[in-house]
Amino acid sequence: MTKREIYLVVATVLVMCIPMSILAYQSKQFSNLPSSVFDWNSIKAVKTKTGEKRQFFDSPTATLDNLECHVSTLNPGETAHPPHQHPEEELTIVKEGTVEVLVNGELKKVGTGSIIFSAANQLHNIKNAGTTPATYYAIKWKSAKTTNAVKTN
Template identity: 70%
Template sequence: MKKRDIIVAICTAAIMCVPMAIIAHQQQVKANMPSTAFNWDSVKVVATKVGEKRQFFDAPTSTLDNLECHVTTLNPGELAHAPHQHPEEELTIVKEGTLEVLVNGELKIVGPGSVVFQSANTLHSIKNVGTTKAVYHAIKWKSNKTMK
């Protein structure tokens, strides 16, 4: 093999890496979530140290950069996590039990049917203050207005 042939082979390989890298990147980008019905019993239950979690979805949609929904079951007396904040807004819908939620610096008690909205970048937390398991849906979204 001549030096020229080796150079041509190397250049060809280098040029082919560009489209292959583009294709690999496109495959890593999540597709928009289509309209879907999620059956409660078909969503995998994952045990956590404070209860359990069902992850329904976590994907972009046609109007949002990302939409995420999970259901947490908290055992009595457990805190889902230490007070924290994040750039996306979050909606919590209580299905069962009694929760203490940190909202705008105040602790509030909420029960079944209650809805809690947490604005972006506000400190919040959730604790089960009841004597039975508490179950809640958490929904978060990111849009082009979500600060990164």
């Protein structure tokens, strides 16, 4: 084997290691969410311009392309975002406070313990309609059907 052939083999091995390393990193990064416990006190609250947010998880699962859960706290009078829509469905559970939500083109006011379901591609938003902070869980999921969800608006 010549010196040139040895260099060629070494270069080929090194070049092949790069994509293999990337694939290994991605498979670890996007592994399925295992059964887990997320302690409220261990999730860092990040200040936002409207209150704060705790990101609990955002990962694929054994049956979903992605499952995401965060908890947001809105200061009195604040809106999380303008009305928007996305192809995934979303479940919002009010932990405390009073919120006003856009559902099916109507504004509805609900309080602690209420559950809001936002269907795929439906305009929705949420606003703190009370005089104290309002906190809610937001849970979204993506499946094989998500990308094929029919737009209704």
